[in-house]
Every structure is written in structure tokens, then in C-alpha cells.
Amino acid sequence: MNVTRIGRAAVVAAAAAILLSSCAANEGGGAAPEESASTLTGTLNGAGASSMGSAQEAWIASFQTANPDVTVNYEPSGSGAGREAFIGGGVAFAGSDSLLSDDELAGEFARCAPGTSAIDLPVYISPIAVIFNVEGVDELKLDAATLANIFSGQITTWNDPAIAALNEGVTLPAANITAVHRSDDSGTTKNFADYLNKVAPEAWAEEASDTFPFASGEGAQGTSGVVEAVTNGVNTIGYADASRAGDLGVAQIKVGDEFVAYSAEAAAAVVDASPLVEGREANDIAIKIDRTTTEPGVYPLVLVSYAIACQEYADAADAELVKAYLSSIASDEGQALAAEQAGSAPISSELSLKVLDAIESIK
Structure with missing residues (x-):
């Protein structure tokens, strides 16, 4: 993939920021259990939306406790910077309060298998x-x-x-x-x-x-x-x-x-009452928020943050770590943790099942 000068700068900046934030993220994980059933190993880097920064801290701490041989880093650099870093291959997943655009989806993703694209997975509502x-x-x-x-x-x-x-x-x-x-x-x-x-x-x-x-x-x-x-x-x-x-x-x-x-x-x-964006791939779960609703009990000034991942990774190790981590944050337990620590709204059980099925399809 040809990366522009700006794209290269974003990738380098994201990688540097992740290295600086790694220690702080790992310290939040608490003491690992003496024995763990997890066989996962490696480092998973992500970047993007600062809105979900508090939730990511809680998710990372919980995941690393359950998987002591995995290091997860998330740099809250902003949605645009996160998507750019993901597209350029600087991180294995991105967090974004904006969907991938049609132009972005039509392009190439450095970490995705050739000929494949990326998917949007709603994991944070606030x-x-x-x-x-x-x-x-x-x-x-x-x-x-x-x-x-x-x-x-x-x-x-x-x-x-x-x-x-x-x-x-x-x-x-x-x-x-x-x-x-x-x-x-x-x-x-x-x-x-x-x-x-x-x-x-x-x-x-x-x-x-x-x-x-x-x-x-x-x-x-x-x-x-x-x-x-x-x-x-x-x-x-x-x-x-x-x-x-x-x-x-x-x-x-x-x-x-x-x-x-x-x-x-x-x-x-308001999220549950809103339709999906039309014309997307089956596992690309993009929500079109109904901002104009006047139904009682809704707050239409809301954001849905997405985890952005490859549908198929060029490196199987990336796929294994991304699937495990994203499955944990989209689970009932992960959503409850974010609600407790960040005050977010858990995605509904129906939406959670769709998201978990889409994550399971990642190769």
C-alpha cells in the first residue's frame, strides 16, 4: 500500500504514542492470577476515539488480568487519527465515533488480507x-x-x-x-x-x-x-x-x-430505534442515528463509537488477538464494565449478538 507523507506521519506518531502509553495501560491491569487458562500471547495496539478512552482503560485492565501474556495498548488520539493509523497499518484496530466512509472502504487497509476490507463494530454508546x-x-x-x-x-x-x-x-x-x-x-x-x-x-x-x-x-x-x-x-x-x-x-x-x-x-x-446504514457488507454494522425523533425518553445527541477491524487479517496472530479482545468488550460483561467505569450505555442484547457474530467472522 502506498502511504502518503501525512499517512506515514500519522502511523509513526500513533506508534510512538502507543509506546509511551504502554506502561500506564499495563499498570491498570492489576495483579495477574497465579494461574491462567489463557494461551493468548502477544501485543495488540489500537488507537482512535478519545471519547471511549475511559472505557478502553477498564477493558484493557480486565482483559490483561484474564490474559496475562497479552499486552493491549490504546492511544486516544482521536477518531480521524485512529482511522488513519489503522488504514496505514500502524495499529491492528481503531476506535472511531465516525463510520468508515465509502471512500475509505473503497481503499486498501495495510493489515488486512489483500482483496478484503474492514468492518465497523458498535461497541460504545454515550x-x-x-x-x-x-x-x-x-x-x-x-x-x-x-x-x-x-x-x-x-x-x-x-x-x-x-x-x-x-x-x-x-x-x-x-x-x-x-x-x-x-x-x-x-x-x-x-x-x-x-x-x-x-x-x-x-x-x-x-x-x-x-x-x-x-x-x-x-x-x-x-x-x-x-x-x-x-x-x-x-x-x-x-x-x-x-x-x-x-x-x-x-x-x-x-x-x-x-x-x-x-x-x-x-x-x-435512540440507538435501538435507529436503522442500519444501507448498502454495507453483512458484518459491517453501521447505525444511522435518528436525530429527529421526538419520542419520549430519548436523547438524540448521542455518539456510537465503533471498533474498526479487518474482516480478514494478513497476519493470523493479529486476527486471534483482535477477535479475543473485541469479543470481550462486546460481551455483556464488557459492556457492564464500561457502563460502571465510564457511564456509557450498554448495547442491547440484540445488537450485542449481531456484533459478536460479526467479530466471530473475523479471520
Whole structure:
């Protein structure tokens, strides 16, 4: 495979970052049992979505305890960087909040067997929280159009009439808004933008993309960068995986005629109600989120993170480790662990069976 200069740089950067993070990841695994039934050995490297970083830490610790002769490393470099590293062969699997695009699927994957492609496997569901740090404001309500105008730079002050109309009785400061977005290519950005485009197209006409489309606001690297910028800034707002919201304020968003707070259950509900993307291979489980639903109890500002793997690997050792690791994270136990440690929503039993069958098909 011919890798571009940028692609080579991404692969090298991912590999270097993985080496640096290896010790920290392994230390999280705890003491291995004196005897283990596992015969697995080797090192498995992955990279990608920072949204699932906390879940990956928990999954890795559990997997390495059960398989003490295996080292798993995951670098939360962002969805775009993870997919690029996987395509170039720098890692054996990627995590991504965005599906592989048609163009990516039409290309070559360095670690996949010649003539074969990659598959998307949904393993992590989480609400995207609209986080804020506004002086004197503890609760905030926003609809999609107002949110779109804030992040596109059309609404620039907190006491703007559009925000005030949604927050009767709240004293909003006459202060400038600092809207923080991801500076790196991010699946979280793509999901956030897709929600705004589908629900408020008149305010957000841009098609969803991993790249934030406006020059307004403040950019920050990764989920942790956005959370840090909102936390340490003044009169700030941003978007991030809900597991990282911490003590920040989190806005309620308008769904139909009601304002809804995020929850894992509400995020899972909208995923289960959404169809699969048409035209994909049988084992490529890509979900088309229904952003415009107004059903009670759903939260449509949600991301589905995928494990991206080869349908068939050129190296059988890669296939063995990827199958074992991905099977563990897609299992009921793995999903429960992520829910406990990262606050994610477990994929439903029906979806889990589809994902596990697809993982079993990996060669």
C-alpha cells in the first residue's frame, strides 16, 4: 500500500504514542492470577476515539488480568487519527465515533488480507453532553437552533434574547460566549454536527464532518482538551462525551416539546430505534442515528463509537488477538464494565449478538 507523507506521519506518531502509553495501560491491569487458562500471547495496539478512552482503560485492565501474556495498548488520539493509523497499518484496530466512509472502504487497509476490507463494530454508546461554565448559571436549556447559532458564532453573548427565551427566570450574564470545539478531526464533532444539521438545518447547513466547519470559538485537542478549556475558561460552553462532564454544568436539550437531560438509558433508546446504514457488507454494522425523533425518553445527541477491524487479517496472530479482545468488550460483561467505569450505555442484547457474530467472522 502506498502511504502518503501525512499517512506515514500519522502511523509513526500513533506508534510512538502507543509506546509511551504502554506502561500506564499495563499498570491498570492489576495483579495477574497465579494461574491462567489463557494461551493468548502477544501485543495488540489500537488507537482512535478519545471519547471511549475511559472505557478502553477498564477493558484493557480486565482483559490483561484474564490474559496475562497479552499486552493491549490504546492511544486516544482521536477518531480521524485512529482511522488513519489503522488504514496505514500502524495499529491492528481503531476506535472511531465516525463510520468508515465509502471512500475509505473503497481503499486498501495495510493489515488486512489483500482483496478484503474492514468492518465497523458498535461497541460504545454515550450521550454527548453540552457542557458549560457560566458565571451565576447552574441550569441551562437549549434547543438545536440556538446551539447551532452559538457554535457557528451567530450568537455571541449569554444574555442573547434567543437564550433568554429558553431560560425564563435565569439571570444570564451580559458576557461574551467562548464556544469550545475540537481542533482535531473528531467523530464527536461529526456526531454533534450531524445532530445540528438534521434537527436545525436552517441554522447549521454544513454537512456533518470530523472537522469543525467554522473559524469561530476556541479549538482544543481531544475530549480532555475541550473539558479542560471549558473548566478553566470563563463563560464557556463545549461538547464532549458525557462520561467526561465531571462537575461541569450540563445543558438540557429540547426534544419535541420537552427539555431532556442526558442519560445512558435515553442514549441507548435512540440507538435501538435507529436503522442500519444501507448498502454495507453483512458484518459491517453501521447505525444511522435518528436525530429527529421526538419520542419520549430519548436523547438524540448521542455518539456510537465503533471498533474498526479487518474482516480478514494478513497476519493470523493479529486476527486471534483482535477477535479475543473485541469479543470481550462486546460481551455483556464488557459492556457492564464500561457502563460502571465510564457511564456509557450498554448495547442491547440484540445488537450485542449481531456484533459478536460479526467479530466471530473475523479471520
